[in-house]
Amino acid sequence: MSDVKYEKPTINKIEFAMASKYGSPLKTQNIRTEIDGVSVNELTEKYGSPIFVFSQRQIEEKYNTLYSAFSSRYPDVTFGWSYKTNYLNEICKVFHNLGSIAEVVSEFEYQKARALGIEGKDIIFNGPYKPYEDLKIAVQEGAKIHVDNLFELNDLEKIADELGMKIPVAIRINMDTGTYPQWSRFGFNYESGDAYEAIKRMYDGGKMYLNGIHSHIGTFMLDANAYKVATTKIMQLKAQVENDFNAEIEYIDLGGGFASKSNLKGVYQSADVIVPTADDYAQAITDAIYVNNKSEKLPKLYLETGRAMIDEAGYLLTSVHGYKRFPDGKKGYILDAGVNLLYTSTWYNFNIELDKHYEGENEPSMLNGPLCMNIDVIEEHLMLPALDRGSVLTISPVGAYNYTQSMQFIRYKPAVVLIDTEGKARLIKEVDDLATVNYKEV
Structure with a gap:
């Protein structure tokens, strides 16, 4: 006869009339073997x-679904794998083998991408803090520099003098897209005119020129229309800059923030119900590009989605x-x-x-x-x-x-x-x- 483990009995009140705050019914078990x-x-x-x-299989399926949603609607789209989302070497390699370039937000991540064999020209260098020497290396290696603040503009002007070159840069902008909270900490504000003034300073100084406009409007974005608003404002700024400075903006970057099928605390609807599809995001962005494009050539489109492809x-x-x-x-x-x-x-x-x-x-x-x-x-x-x-x-x-x-x-x-x-x-x-x-x- 085997010993039976004794456990002191307890009484717990369970409400059957409505969904309990504890969730599962008495006999339901979620099993994964x-x-x-x-x-x-x-x-x-x-x-x-x-x-x-x-799961590499699931990574590739997510990537292919999202890439197909955009590439079937737009002729020139490239994904930048967001290193901060998951910078394990083998994970990064999977995305690079699928066709992603690297999107980094620190010198550490930049060095990691270079160590994995990614050339500077295939690295987007974002972030509010870029140490001077590392910023200089990125410029020398032809990385896509996304300017975040005026102090960074100062550094780039000095680097331009040191290297005796005119530096191509992109600018990060923030804006009101009708969502809360507004990500106003990063980049230059669109509505206040700060973004335009920063661009004007670039051209007045003659040491830089603009080749891209970037915005990352938030994280876990459940409103695809917010990307339509953001893309519209980016395209309007692009047209203004091209007209005022006789420039050609090579690319726009809509960042990331696409939601995965995670269930947010405090939200009682399933992620399957509230999370937009890849097609929803793609339609919102590409439609806004086509409607607002004022030049003969369409800009190259970069996306930096991480969560939706790995979570x-x-x-x-x-x-x-x-x-x-x-x-x-x-x-x-x-x-x-x-x-x-x-x-x-x-x-x-x-x-x-x-x-x-x-x-x-x-x-x-x-x-x-x-x-x-x-x-x-x-x-x-x-x-x-x-x-x-x-x-x-x-x-x-x-x-x-x-x-x-x-x-x-x-x-x-x-x-x-x-x-x-x-x-x-x-x-x-x-x-x-x-x-x-x-x-x-x-």
Whole structure:
């Protein structure tokens, strides 16, 4: 006769008449046993837990869907892979092999792109802070410099004198697109005339000329029409500059911000309902270009979308370490992954899936991470059956920003696995250890 583990009984009130704030019905279990044919249990057994897992198949499908939506409507479009979204070397290589150039926002990311073999001419250098020497290198290597502020203009004028050259640059602008909050921190404002005055200064100084106009209006944008407004204003500024300075603007850049199928906290409609399609975004942008184009030649179109192409291809596998009862009767599970790895848990309700079917009814539960921090909560209200120590949970979508923003705090950063298009898993980043953390200490 096997021993039966005793657990003190508890009473939890469950409302049946309406949707509970805890979500799932009593007997419903969301289960994921594999990712692209590879068992989640085998992945954790081989590579450890927690572990990030990326699907190359899903990355390529997302890329091809989005690229097709734009290229079928517009003759000259190029994607720039947003390094800040996920700068793992093997992930960047997948996007570059698909045809993306690099979009970077720091000297670190610029150096990373160059180390991966991306030429300067195929790098878009964005961001509000570009160190002088790194900005000079980018100019020398022919990178697409997107000017953010007047101090950067000062630096570029000095660099032009040092190098004895006239520098082609793009300008980043911000504007009112009818959405809130307005991203006014980056670039020069369109409505106030600051953007035009900065461009005028470029031409008055004679050390730079404008070859591009860029705007990134926000993140997780649920209104495709906002891109129509942004594109219209960019095209109007383009026409004004070309007329006033006898210039030719080579390209426009609409940035990124396209939403993935993540579920926002505080939004009760499914992402499948509220997130625009690739066609919605593409139609809004390309229509506005055609309607507002005043020159004989159409501008080249750049896009820097990151989240929409990687988020749903990323998973975090985490294991149950233990559990406890809280004073209110709720069950609290302790996982080996927490907010140190899931930065975006502040904004999104993740999909939580079990590695198999568990016997018994669901009960109100909380998922806590391993950190000695009261804020380390992955999910505060979830209906779960009784889970065992070692049970594997799959958390998704987590492909965008979670790895790049994960913290080396209390615990080592985990390994990362990429499952290729043939369904083979390979390690693309080893788990950190003490040497990783201390190698620069003196």
